[in-house]
Amino acid sequence: MKNNIIAELVEVSKYYGTGTGRMVALDCVDLSLAKGEAVVLVGPSGSGKSTLLHLLGCIDKQDKGRVIIDGVDTSAKSLEELASLRLDKIGFVFQSFNLIPVLTAYENVEIPLLFKGLGNSFVKDRVNEVLDSVGLYDRKHHYPRQMSGGQQQRVAIARAIVGNPSLILADEPTANLDSRTGGDILDLLLHLNKNEERSVFVASHDSVVLERIKKVVRILDGKISID
Amino acid sequence: MNIIKIATISLRNLLRNSRRTLITVLVSAAGFAALAILAGYMDFSFYGLRELTVCKGFTAGGGTGHIQVFHSESLKKEELFPMQYGVEDNEKIRADIESIDEVSFTMPRIEFNGLISNGDKSISFLGLGVDPEKEAELIQYWNSLEKMGGKKKMSDTAYRKLEKTGSFGVLLGQQMAKALNAEAGSNLMLMSTTVDGAVNVVDVTVAGVIRGAMKSIDRHYLVAPLETAMSLLQTDKVSKIVVVLKRTEDTAVVSRLIEENIHGQDDQPMFSVIPWEELAAYYYSVRDVYNIIFSFTGIIVVAIVFLSCTNTMLMATMERVKEIGTLKAIGVSNAWVSLMFLFEGFFIGLLSVAGGLVFKYVFSVVINNSGFKMPPPPGMSSSYLLKIFSAVEFLPWIALLIVFSTTLSGLLTLLKIRKISIVDSLTHV
Numbered sequence: 001m002k003n004n005i006i007a008e009l010v011e012v013s014k015y016y017g018t019g020t021g022r023m024v025a026l027d028c029v030d031l032s033l034a035k036g037e038a039v040v041l042v043g044p045s046g047s048g049k050s051t052l053l054h055l056l057g058c059i060d061k062q063d064k065g066r067v068i069i070d071g072v073d074t075s076a077k078s079l080e081e082l083a084s085l086r087l088d089k090i091g092f093v094f095q096s097f098n099l100i101p102v103l104t105a106y107e108n109v110e111i112p113l114l115f116k117g118l119g120n121s122f123v124k125d126r127v128n129e130v131l132d133s134v135g136l137y138d139r140k141h142h143y144p145r146q147m148s149g150g151q152q153q154r155v156a157i158a159r160a161i162v163g164n165p166s167l168i169l170a171d172e173p174t175a176n177l178d179s180r181t182g183g184d185i186l187d188l189l190l191h192l193n194k195n196e197e198r199s200v201f202v203a204s205h206d207s208v209v210l211e212r213i214k215k216v217v218r219i220l221d222g223k224i225s226i227d
Numbered sequence: 228m229n230i231i232k233i234a235t236i237s238l239r240n241l242l243r244n245s246r247r248t249l250i251t252v253l254v255s256a257a258g259f260a261a262l263a264i265l266a267g268y269m270d271f272s273f274y275g276l277r278e279l280t281v282c283k284g285f286t287a288g289g290g291t292g293h294i295q296v297f298h299s300e301s302l303k304k305e306e307l308f309p310m311q312y313g314v315e316d317n318e319k320i321r322a323d324i325e326s327i328d329e330v331s332f333t334m335p336r337i338e339f340n341g342l343i344s345n346g347d348k349s350i351s352f353l354g355l356g357v358d359p360e361k362e363a364e365l366i367q368y369w370n371s372l373e374k375m376g377g378k379k380k381m382s383d384t385a386y387r388k389l390e391k392t393g394s395f396g397v398l399l400g401q402q403m404a405k406a407l408n409a410e411a412g413s414n415l416m417l418m419s420t421t422v423d424g425a426v427n428v429v430d431v432t433v434a435g436v437i438r439g440a441m442k443s444i445d446r447h448y449l450v451a452p453l454e455t456a457m458s459l460l461q462t463d464k465v466s467k468i469v470v471v472l473k474r475t476e477d478t479a480v481v482s483r484l485i486e487e488n489i490h491g492q493d494d495q496p497m498f499s500v501i502p503w504e505e506l507a508a509y510y511y512s513v514r515d516v517y518n519i520i521f522s523f524t525g526i527i528v529v530a531i532v533f534l535s536c537t538n539t540m541l542m543a544t545m546e547r548v549k550e551i552g553t554l555k556a557i558g559v560s561n562a563w564v565s566l567m568f569l570f571e572g573f574f575i576g577l578l579s580v581a582g583g584l585v586f587k588y589v590f591s592v593v594i595n596n597s598g599f600k601m602p603p604p605p606g607m608s609s610s611y612l613l614k615i616f617s618a619v620e621f622l623p624w625i626a627l628l629i630v631f632s633t634t635l636s637g638l639l640t641l642l643k644i645r646k647i648s649i650v651d652s653l654t655h656v
């Protein structure tokens with residue numbers, strides 16, 4: 001059972017501020033994500049969705065509890081160790097795409113592979129393959145500013161999956177897109193992970209997302225409930 | 228491979244805010260140019276000082292030539308009587324020295340002193356017995372130096388006049404001539420002690436008036452033909468042999484050759500061979516002063532370049548907080564991220580050196596062709612033509628200094644990048 005779990009939060013709490021101004025962003029959250037699973041996290045603005053995603057993505061530290069990624073407890077890991085864990089296991093998709101503006105689509109997708117000590121030809125093939133799978137092979141020499149929002153988000157998805165991570169975290173990936181494009185993006189995300197043991201965890205309150213992902217985790221004032 | 232990719236990213240980032248990059252590059256290029264020009268000026272000054280020491284000198288001893296050969300005792304002991312430790316048989320020794328390829332010519336000199344009188348008034352003098360033709364040749368050596376490029380050549384007419392006046396002519400320092408109320412054609416008397424300790428007097432005719440490089444020397448300065456000095460002292464020895472080379476750069480080599488090959492009887496090392504720089508203590512003091520000035524200027528310039536570049540780098544990190552956060556979120560380490568900035572600093576340095584070289588070149592050409600004159604240095608009697616030399620051997624070091632400081636400011640972004648919180652930067656707009 002245990003090795004079927006890609007990510008797990010155990011009694012995780014996160015606070016902002018101190019003293020009387022202290023604010024509970026996550027309150028003793030227990031959550032586990034199975035390999036290959038697609039889950040949507042819904043909740044009103046300010047409920048703690050992003051905070052939860054940041055902890056799962058190991059880019060922020062919880063104040064209480066444990067975060068376990070692929071069987072590894074991250075609590076005691078150094079910043080460097082966490083960075084290499086992210087490089088290997090986690091892909092991020094952001095609301096505002098976060099592409100590097102001075103790099104072409106190809107170069108943006110290439111980034112995660114550059115720091116893994118892989119061979120040139122392998123990197124080239126893999127980047128082209130992934131760009132092809134998001135339907136942007138013919139746009140690979142375009143810069144972000146030369147692409148539409150939907151295209152940019154496809155590049156971002158390609159960048160997130162290029163390193164073959166087991167967990168994709170997407171924080172409001174469709175919020176900056178119209179509903180049709182948003183739907184396409186989500187279809188793409190789900191399609192790319194259907195046959196692979198890759199979990200997708202999406203924070204969203206977009207109906208486009210809710211229509212497509214069956215498993216829903218609700219969050220309100222830092223407390224979660226699972227449907 | 229990754230390094231090249233990162234370097235490309237850095238180049239593109241530099242073009243992103245091209246105006247800011249340009250300003251930073253201009254500041255650093257100006258810094259490079261300032262140091263390069265200063266080095267060029269120092270190079271010119273050292274060169275000028277060196278050649279002026281060789282050809283004209285700053286003491287009553289006249290131009291030092293490149294090497295001087297003395298009787299070895301003369302530098303160790305006080306003479307009991309004039310010319311006790313003079314060099315005998317100077318023609319033969321000179322012929323030996325002149326057989327060395329690098330040597331242009333040699334000449335004998337006698338240093339003597341005594342009183343000079345016009346009948347009413349006597350003042351003490353420091354005299355130099357010379358071969359006027361050879362001394363004129365030394366001046367021609369100066370005039371042949373292309374690097375000084377002066378339109379105003381040094382004149383050898385005084386020595387020519389001395390030669391024409393014959394064996395009992397003298398040249399007087401300007402101040403001495405004034406003090407004795409003498410002019411060309413005046414008859415004066417020289418009084419001195421002979422090698423036997425007797426007092427001797429010779430009558431001389433003023434052949435001309437000369438100006439020493441230093442004002443203080445003029446009042447006691449007197450030049451006479453070798454024969455005059457010899458007959459006044461009743462000797463056929465000379466005080467020293469002055470060796471003039473074809474190129475100053477050969478001084479050390481030729482000094483060694485002379486030391487090895489010129490001996491007294493029984494192969495005893497009878498001669499001291501002294502290169503010009505040991506005869507010119509002030510050369511080292513001037514060098515030291517210049518080196519201190521250069522070091523200070525260097526520190527200031529490097530500080531300005533470093534601060535200006537660091538400021539640019541910090542602005543760039545602030546502008547790119549979101550990108551930096553994204554890279555860090557992906558799992559790129561702080562070190563790799565700051566390597567991008569390190570490259571930016573490095574490229575700014577390279578561009579600055581390129582720009583600085585252009586500045587320096589243009590400035591040098593303008594100065595070197597403008598005929599701009601520097602006022603006489605303290606204690607000196609004439610102004611000189613300003614030149615900026617190319618200082619090629621200094622430029623790589625200055626370039627290194629500039630590139631190092633701009634690169635360092637790129638590296639320092641690591642401190643900033645480490646502190647950027649990924650979560651905060653992702654919410655940054």
Ligand SMILES: Nc1ncnc2c1ncn2[C@@H]1O[C@H](COP(=O)(O)OP(=O)(O)OP(=O)(O)O)[C@@H](O)[C@H]1O
Nearest residue numbers: 016017023025043044045046047048049050051052
């Ligand atoms: N850096 C911070 N400092 C203080 N409070 C914060 C900080 N980040 C988040 N919070 C607070 O924590 C709570 C949860 O924030 P979070 O960003 O996780 O909400 P969210 O569900 O993602 O909201 P949204 O849908 O608007 O993105 C909010 O009340 C927010 O004000």
Ligand SMILES: [Mg+2]
Nearest residue numbers: 049050051171
């Ligand atoms: Mg959010």
